[in-house]
Each structure stands twice: as C-alpha cells, then as structure tokens.
Amino acid sequence: MSEINISLLSENQNLSKFEIADNFTCIRFLDRQKERFELEFNLEKGTSFNTFFIRNNEELLIIHPPEKQYLNSFIEIISNFFNQYKLKKINFISGHINPQIIETIKNVSKRFQDLTITCSNPGFKLISELWNQRNPNLEEFFEIQLPKINIVKKELNLELSNISLELIPIPTARWPGGLIIYERNQEILLSEKIFSAHIASEYWSETNRISTEIDRKHFYDCLMAPMSNQVVSITEKIADYDIKTIAPLHGPAIEYSLKSFFNDYIRWGENLSTNNPKIALIYASAYGNTASIGDALAKGINRTSVEVESINCEFTSNDVLIKSIHNADGYLIGSPTLGGHAPTPIVSALGTLLAEGNRDKPVGIFGSFGWSGEAIDLLESKLKDGGFQFSFDPIRIKFSPNKPKIKELEEIGTHFGRKIIKKAKKKPRKSDTGMITSKTDPKLQALGRVIGSLCVLTASKGKDENNIKGAMLASWVSQASFSPPGLSIAVAKDRSVESLLQIGDSFALNILSEKDFKEPLKRFTKPFSPGEDRFEGINIELTPNEQIIIPNSLAWLEAAVKERMECGDHWVIYAEVLHGNILKSDCLTAVHHRKTGANY
Known part of the structure; x- marks a missing residue:
C-alpha cells in the first residue's frame, strides 16, 4: 500500500499515522503543550486527537475532524489523499462539535467544494447554530454556505467496499451531538469522548490494562461523573458489541481486558448513583466556556459525597428538567451571554426553576461572556426577586477560565457541596442510635x-x-x-x-x-x-x-x-x-x- 507523506510540522504539534486496514487510516495529532481549553483537567501529559480517514471510491470519509489548531496539518493530509488517490468528495462524520471544529470544517469547505457532514439530530442543531455565529474567541470570521447535512436519527449503517460502519448516536448532557462508530470487520469502536484520556502518546494502544487507568479515571472524574447515569447506560449498550479495540477521541487505543474496562466504567458510575444529596447543574454553552465552568464546579462538588446531575437545557425536555429540580437538594444554573442576551433555552429553564424550585434549597449562578454579561445579571435578578438564597457570589468569567481560576471554581464547588451535606444532616432522623454507636464503638x-x-x-x-x-x-x-x-x-x-x-x-x-x-x-x-x-x-x-x-x-x-x-x-x-x-x-x-x- 502506498505511503501518505505526512511531515512533522512543529515542535509542539506532531503527527502519528496508523494503518487500521486497507483504506482505513488513523492520524493522531499530538499536542505536548499543557495550556489548552479543556486541559484545565489534564495530568500534564499533553493530549492527542484521533482523526480517522476512510477511502471509498472517489470519496474520503473523515471521522472526527480535529480542532482549528491542527488546521494546516489537516488540510495538507487531505490534499495528499486527494492528489494521490484522485478523490473528489469529502464526508465529515462528527459527533463532537464545538466552535473550533466548525472553523476547521468551514476552512476545509473553502478549498474542497463537494462536502457533506454526517451527524446526529442534536449535532445538526449545534452545527446550524454555530455555523455563522461569530465566536468572540476567534479573530477571523467569514460567512460561507452550510454544506449538505446527512442526519443520523437513530442508527445508520454504511456499507463500503471493505468497511462496514454502524453510526450510533449517544447524546449526553455535555456532548448532546455524541456519535460513536463501530466497524464490524475489524471489530473496532471509535468511541469519541467516552473512554478518552488526555495523553500525548505516539503508540497506537496502551501497553497494558493499567498503564493508562489513572488517566482515564481522571478524565472520567472531571468530565463524565456529572452525567454518570447516561454514561453507564451507554457503556452497558456498547459492552454487547464484539469489540477487539476501542479507539477514543483522545489518547491511545484500548486493546487489553476490555470486559474489565467496561466493568470499571460502569462501577465508577454506579458508585456515584447513591442516595446521597443531589445538585441539579443546569446550563447552556455556546462555545464550551460556560460548560467548562460547570465542569470545574461539578468536579469540586464530586469531592464531597454530593451527586451532580448535569442538565444541558438546550437538549433536555421540560418534564425531565422539572423532575431533576424536584429531586435536587441544590441548584446551579449557568449561561453564556450572546448578543447581550441569555439564550432562549436558559430563559425557559430559568422560568421552570422559578416555578418549580424550592426556595429553601441553595442556588448558585455562573456564566462566561465576551464583551458583556447581561445573562448573568438576568439570572441573578430573577432568582433574587424570586426569593432564592445564593450560596456564593455570581461567577462571571470573560471567555474561558485559566488554571488558577479553575482551581478556585473547584473550591467553590466543594464549599457548595459541603453546605448541601451540612443542610442534609440537619434533617430530622428517626433515630440517633448510629451516631451514639459511632462515638462509643x-x-x-x-x-x-x-x-x-x-x-x-x-x-x-x-x-x-x-x-x-x-x-x-x-x-x-x-x-x-x-x-x-x-x-x-x-x-x-x-x-x-x-x-x-x-x-x-x-x-x-x-x-x-x-x-x-x-x-x-x-x-x-x-x-x-x-x-x-x-x-x-x-x-x-x-x-x-x-x-x-x-x-x-x-x-x-x-x-x-x-x-x-x-x-x-x-x-x-x-x-x-x-x-x-x-x-x-x-x-x-x-x-x-x-x-x-x-x-x-
């Protein structure tokens, strides 16, 4: 098979290439720098982004296009494919969608004309909202026509020449557009965010079962724990497939003791699903910055024995939201400010919280903004007028939080969790026998x-x-x-x-x-x-x-x-x-x- 010419483009942005099967290639973008969005939670091992390329006749399928920081390398790789194999069309298959990935797709679409995006229905909504929305983090802005969209409503099978793909939507609160891909012939699961770890590894797979366990558990604790019920359900569904290899979005592939690995992921989630106090974390996030604040708060809360339920109100029904509010012992609500306003789903969720929330339960608000913070002001004024008691001062962060701010947010979350526990302990008990026994045991x-x-x-x-x-x-x-x-x-x-x-x-x-x-x-x-x-x-x-x-x-x-x-x-x-x-x-x-x- 002919080799694709891939050069190392800079000291901090290297590439690794892995041939999975004929016409099926993984390019891993390696980033050894530690100061990146979402890497507030890393273990200082850098990170990697796995993108998969499948050639099918004159079409190039690209699964998980990378973020804009890898754009130059990415376009060079696509050009090599097109020139070497006389390709004419591109089909982006992506469930992980954020403004940086949208910028990548838009830049590619300027150079390669025949382009399709395959995504889930929530993914289509996210792409439509972000396509011509100006991101204040980005200096460059240009309008370009949205490509043709192929929506995966439930599951979709793609039968190619020697590749058999099953596309499976896995929506979660943090990533509502989630989409994993199972390739039957190689029995490989492209698992996107789930099972990931932030590691800049040049090797295709981990060396043994425990070599990356700490990194994957750390990723889980930081980003998966607030939606543990959803993650457990997804893992149980995935475990029924015949899988030899798991290739996540970040980090090396997993090929050892997969049954044990699935059991760990389920156990981590079930350990969080207890009768302990619960907090409803309600948010919307246009560029991921508000979600990042929520992640840090949730991480701090999870250090206590309080469970966090993450609720992305853009993709959550009102019935589910009401049930979460009724079951919660405290509330967190966060919003970005877009054009001087809060997004419509947050305004609606705020109304539901005002109507259904218990004023005796503590509340906290947070948000990010580019030029102003009117959405945070709205949350504060409406909840204060509604009689809610704030557990901490409103959190206002311009763009994304840096590492010291993330640490402070975690501490705020821990303090919030401790207040919930203290309040729960004051509830009347049927008997104090357990307390007396513990002192005299x-x-x-x-x-x-x-x-x-x-x-x-x-x-x-x-x-x-x-x-x-x-x-x-x-x-x-x-x-x-x-x-x-x-x-x-x-x-x-x-x-x-x-x-x-x-x-x-x-x-x-x-x-x-x-x-x-x-x-x-x-x-x-x-x-x-x-x-x-x-x-x-x-x-x-x-x-x-x-x-x-x-x-x-x-x-x-x-x-x-x-x-x-x-x-x-x-x-x-x-x-x-x-x-x-x-x-x-x-x-x-x-x-x-x-x-x-x-x-x-």
Whole structure:
C-alpha cells in the first residue's frame, strides 16, 4: 500500500499515522503543550486527537475532524489523499462539535467544494447554530454556505467496499451531538469522548490494562461523573458489541481486558448513583466556556459525597428538567451571554426553576461572556426577586477560565457541596442510635489511639499566572519504605490540595514541633475561602523544587508522588522522598492524639 507523506510540522504539534486496514487510516495529532481549553483537567501529559480517514471510491470519509489548531496539518493530509488517490468528495462524520471544529470544517469547505457532514439530530442543531455565529474567541470570521447535512436519527449503517460502519448516536448532557462508530470487520469502536484520556502518546494502544487507568479515571472524574447515569447506560449498550479495540477521541487505543474496562466504567458510575444529596447543574454553552465552568464546579462538588446531575437545557425536555429540580437538594444554573442576551433555552429553564424550585434549597449562578454579561445579571435578578438564597457570589468569567481560576471554581464547588451535606444532616432522623454507636464503638476508640506526626502538607504547581498553591494539615502520615526512602499520606477526597497530588507532582511535608505547632495549627485548620492565598502574610522558603517550607517547622521533606490508591473517603498517596532537612534539632515532633477513629 502506498505511503501518505505526512511531515512533522512543529515542535509542539506532531503527527502519528496508523494503518487500521486497507483504506482505513488513523492520524493522531499530538499536542505536548499543557495550556489548552479543556486541559484545565489534564495530568500534564499533553493530549492527542484521533482523526480517522476512510477511502471509498472517489470519496474520503473523515471521522472526527480535529480542532482549528491542527488546521494546516489537516488540510495538507487531505490534499495528499486527494492528489494521490484522485478523490473528489469529502464526508465529515462528527459527533463532537464545538466552535473550533466548525472553523476547521468551514476552512476545509473553502478549498474542497463537494462536502457533506454526517451527524446526529442534536449535532445538526449545534452545527446550524454555530455555523455563522461569530465566536468572540476567534479573530477571523467569514460567512460561507452550510454544506449538505446527512442526519443520523437513530442508527445508520454504511456499507463500503471493505468497511462496514454502524453510526450510533449517544447524546449526553455535555456532548448532546455524541456519535460513536463501530466497524464490524475489524471489530473496532471509535468511541469519541467516552473512554478518552488526555495523553500525548505516539503508540497506537496502551501497553497494558493499567498503564493508562489513572488517566482515564481522571478524565472520567472531571468530565463524565456529572452525567454518570447516561454514561453507564451507554457503556452497558456498547459492552454487547464484539469489540477487539476501542479507539477514543483522545489518547491511545484500548486493546487489553476490555470486559474489565467496561466493568470499571460502569462501577465508577454506579458508585456515584447513591442516595446521597443531589445538585441539579443546569446550563447552556455556546462555545464550551460556560460548560467548562460547570465542569470545574461539578468536579469540586464530586469531592464531597454530593451527586451532580448535569442538565444541558438546550437538549433536555421540560418534564425531565422539572423532575431533576424536584429531586435536587441544590441548584446551579449557568449561561453564556450572546448578543447581550441569555439564550432562549436558559430563559425557559430559568422560568421552570422559578416555578418549580424550592426556595429553601441553595442556588448558585455562573456564566462566561465576551464583551458583556447581561445573562448573568438576568439570572441573578430573577432568582433574587424570586426569593432564592445564593450560596456564593455570581461567577462571571470573560471567555474561558485559566488554571488558577479553575482551581478556585473547584473550591467553590466543594464549599457548595459541603453546605448541601451540612443542610442534609440537619434533617430530622428517626433515630440517633448510629451516631451514639459511632462515638462509643470500641474498635473506633481503639483506632483513635493510632497516632501520627502533626504536619502541614504544602504543594505548588505551575508558573507565573498559572501557578496554583495549596496546603492542608496532615496527621495520617507514615514512613512507607527504606529504599528508596518513601512515605504515605492519607488525603481526604474533598481537600482542595488533592488535585495537586497526582502522580509525578511534588510537595513538601512540614513536620511541626511540639513547642511551636499552635500557630500553623490555627492557620491551616481554619476554612479557607475559594481562591484565598493559604500563605499570605508568612515568610515562606522554598525547597530545591520550589515547594513551600513554612516557618516554625521542626523539619521538612520534599517528595514526589509515585502511587495513589483510592481508599473509601480518602486517597492514600505514596511518595518518594527527594530532599529534606532538620530545622530544630533540639525539639520533638508534635503528635496528634485522638479519642476516636471516627473523625480527625
């Protein structure tokens, strides 16, 4: 088979090519830069975008066209196909639709005339809305005729020369135009966003079942968890197919232990579907920026035991919305501002919330804007006049949030979730027997006698305007290995600093002295406001890797996270010690004594 000439176009934008079958090729666009939209949630491994090309007679089918940042490479690849194989037509098959992908299709349509887009019915609605809508994030704007659209209403089979495709709509709140493709002959599933991971891998597939598990679970927690019920249903449907390979939109393919992988995805979702309090997150998002704010809030809420139900009001019936509002223990509603107004679906959803919502339940509002923020003003005034109580000040973000702002949004979400839990605990109980038992249970009293060093864990990540800092008081600390020297720390899932303790991250452990622990204890046990600087007003020093040493410490250790294990309501982190020093050789370590193992 003739090779397609694909060159490396820049240091940060490489290409990998994989031949799946005759006339069936995957081009992976590799991006090693970390500061990109949606990568607020990455593990700093870059990302990749998988686009698939199928030649069928004189037509080139392109599944999952990439975003505009890859445009030059993309057009060059299409030109090579057209020149080498004398092609005349293009059929874009896409379920993942955003303004950047629309810009890619529009630019391609200027150069290649005979063009069709195949998409789901919600995808058609999104494309129609975005086609001639000016995105304030983009400097360039031009009007061009919308291509011919082929709508997949339920499922669609495409029988090509040696390729057999089944197109399956999988609408979700975050991606209503979702469309996955199953190729029967190769038994490969092109799964789009579901099962993805943000990894810039040059290899076609992961090396083994667990090599990318942390990355895929992280992607799930950040973007899939708020719509876990939908994701579980999709996964159960997909699991019935004969699949040898899963090729997602982002990251390497999955070829090992697929049954176990499906079970994990279902288990992650079912673990969230509990009788815990629930929050209805209602939003519309023209360019993805408002959705990104909602994702960050949801991630923070999910650190608590509160479940988030994500509701894209552009694609949700009023009956479903009313049911969600009635079942929720709190509400979040977000909107972009388009032409000085809120989108019509948000105005309608706001009316439903005003009519059906419980004024005793907390509410929060958020939104993004380009030049103004009238939609956020509308939400605020109507809900305030309607008697709702705001849990936090309205969130107003111009364009998309940067990494420090994302961290602050997560903290706002965690605070919101804690308020919901606190309110739920105040509800009358049939019996307080469980509470009394927990205080007097002998095993918990015995567990409380396990003591640990009283420490302050500090973490810093990123540079300049993208620098994020965090800290927490830690007493569940223990040496874990001699060679290499290592320690383990238990970190509650709702701790803000937890997101800075991923594998590969560094942190400092400030061990407190029994003589001078009161001041740092007072500072780091008080609740911090979202975005508040934990170190304001103290003279900090830095470790060799620029982690934070606080005053009055007995000693400090700098360590790098090597492993993470999920343990109930905590993460247990194993870290290798890199550096350390004694600051007060004549003092003893402060120790945390407890009467019960039921709390700190």
